[in-house]
Amino acid sequence: MNKTQVLYPNSTSTSKLSRALSLLSAGFLGVLVVGGVGFADMPAVHDAAHDVRHSLAFPCH
Numbered sequence: 001m002n003k004t005q006v007l008y009p010n011s012t013s014t015s016k017l018s019r020a021l022s023l024l025s026a027g028f029l030g031v032l033v034v035g036g037v038g039f040a041d042m043p044a045v046h047d048a049a050h051d052v053r054h055s056l057a058f059p060c061h
Contacts, residue, residue: 037045053059
């Protein structure tokens with residue numbers, strides 16, 4: 001019985017590329033969130049955090 005083995009010559013470079021894209025995406029999302037909060041009105045930020053706490057069932061009062 002013959003077994004066919006598939007080789008992926010660029011699997012390490014694909015892994016590195018995937019890791020780099022993941023880090024770049026996470027960094028971009030972080031900058032977007034920090035920038036959005038930095039330029040938002042404080043009541044809007046408070047209300048958003050308040051709503052998230054309620055949606056996650058954490059008491060805040």
